[in-house]
Amino acid sequence: MTTVKLPYGKEKLTLELPEDELKGVLTSQTHEYTVEKSEKELVKEALAEPIGTPTLQELAQDKEEIVIISSDHTRPVPSHVTMPILLDKIRAGNPEAEITILVATGFHRASTEEELRDKYGDEIVDNERIINHDCRDEDSLVEIGTLPSGGDLILNQLAVEADLLIAEGFIEPHFFAGFSGGRKSILPGIASKKTVLANHCAEFVGHDHARTGILDGNPMHEDMLYAAEEAGLDFILNVAINEEKKVINAFAGHYQEAHLEGCDFVTKLAGAESKPADIVVTTNGGYPLDQNIYQSVKSMTAAEATCNENGVIIIASECSDGHGGEGFYRTFAEAETVPEVMEEIEVRGRNETVPDQWESQVLARILLQFEVIMVTDAPREMVEDMHMKWASDIDEAVTMAKEIVNNDNPEITVVPDGVSVIVK
Structure with a gap:
């Protein structure tokens, strides 16, 4: 088994994966960069x-x-x-x-x-x-x-x-x-x-x-x-x-x-070579960047860049501050489907932009391509209102993802801190 630590709030979650399932771990060298000065x-x-x-x-x-x-x-x-x-x-x-x-x-x-x-x-x-x-x-x-x-x-x-x-x-x-x-x-x-x-x-x-x-x-x-x-x-x-x-x-x-x-x-x-996989696990880097769902969209884009078509993205983000944007939340909660969200955004001109539209647009782009599972302290109803799946812990999320891709032994790529990496 390979163990990967995932930043979550002010703590870290532990993800253990069989070596034959782990496609790669994409990290920024900033985390290993050492300097002698204070x-x-x-x-x-x-x-x-x-x-x-x-x-x-x-x-x-x-x-x-x-x-x-x-x-x-x-x-x-x-x-x-x-x-x-x-x-x-x-x-x-x-x-x-x-x-x-x-x-x-x-x-x-x-x-x-x-x-x-x-x-x-x-x-x-x-x-x-x-x-x-x-x-x-x-x-x-x-x-x-x-x-x-x-x-x-x-x-x-x-x-x-x-x-x-x-x-x-x-x-x-x-x-x-x-x-x-x-x-x-x-x-x-x-x-x-x-x-x-x-x-x-x-x-x-x-x-x-x-x-x-x-x-x-x-x-x-x-x-x-x-x-x-x-x-x-x-x-x-x-x-x-x-x-x-x-x-x-x-x-x-x-x-x-x-x-x-x-x-x-x-x-x-920060550059890391893509390791395409059916399941990609990431985080928003822990506190303070993972205080809400709004900010957590950023790390999803790193996962997006290395996830196979119709794959699953797992994002571990504490979200102690909830969704982080009322307009952002309502855009998804009041829409029956994700395509509906994207269609409404794309017809708006520059002077018709609504609050939080940009975050909604990026999340919609991701949800149109992948299933997203959130491991989070945010309420389950809130996450599901936004057309994502909710998991109580990282192990449950991985189990759910395997069921979605219909593979008990899939390839999994981990991006421990999605906001710190440029996936090439």
Whole structure:
């Protein structure tokens, strides 16, 4: 038997498979990448020699209103490491600067105080100005132009009016933006509902280049780059992380140049050759990425890339926060069939995009090709409402999958952390 550990919430599940059934285990080398330096040393070195910009201290010297865009509770950015260093560097350049941490919620709900304390630590929460972006609060937004795609570019006013705009984040493969990080802090991070909906339209999400690991020719990426330029994003700090969510490299400086260098680093480590199988088992990388079904669609795309036609995808995702999007849930719960979901999405124009449509579109694409079984703490009824099957544990899921493919000894591929891998 071969044993594979699967991230699940803050714990790990154990999957045991006979060696003759295991086709392959697809992992990112980021999880095995070792570095002699500490997380803080890596971050400080990146900030000391930024790519394409002066140092943060130099940039901050004559700036009064400084905004740091920071990823929200759904992203495993180690802000308890990065944020104190960013604050120190800014204040070393300008001790009198007024600093605001703007939480880039994108289309998500606001981060709670408990989540903020978990992310930044008590000292920062107690002493710094932290504001959650709200994409629906028109009073906090300002229109600054038109995206290349034709959508209105409307962003958080605090960020647009800042004397110095900084963003922290992390770089991982992303299922339609190519990679996270960089320009994504602006769009969708601090964009209005209207702008996010225009960018996440059916046409773009369905584009052949809107896929994991692809930036060139990706229309969503092109809109995002434009938004970052128009917003005046001056400086980024992006990190690459391993399975334990520890920093293994850091990239600082120009929002595009530094980001591309980080993407190159991640690409070299994250690529894995496809091992097609009738059953593919994956996870969404554990907490905080597996807090809901909405986020869990991302790892399903890694499984999709290595699953045989009419195969079964098993996704182990804790989903302590339930479905993660009311519109996303209702789209499936109120539809009799999955083809009905896809047909309704594909006829919508860019300005007719509805909330959570992009996630629904990708999930529908997967469900049209494969059966999906969820091992999750989410209610069974919720999972089944969304046209997936529910299993109480990983062994039950494997048994169910074997029955579906009608094979007691099928080939099974495991992608232990689907959000960290680019399946080739």
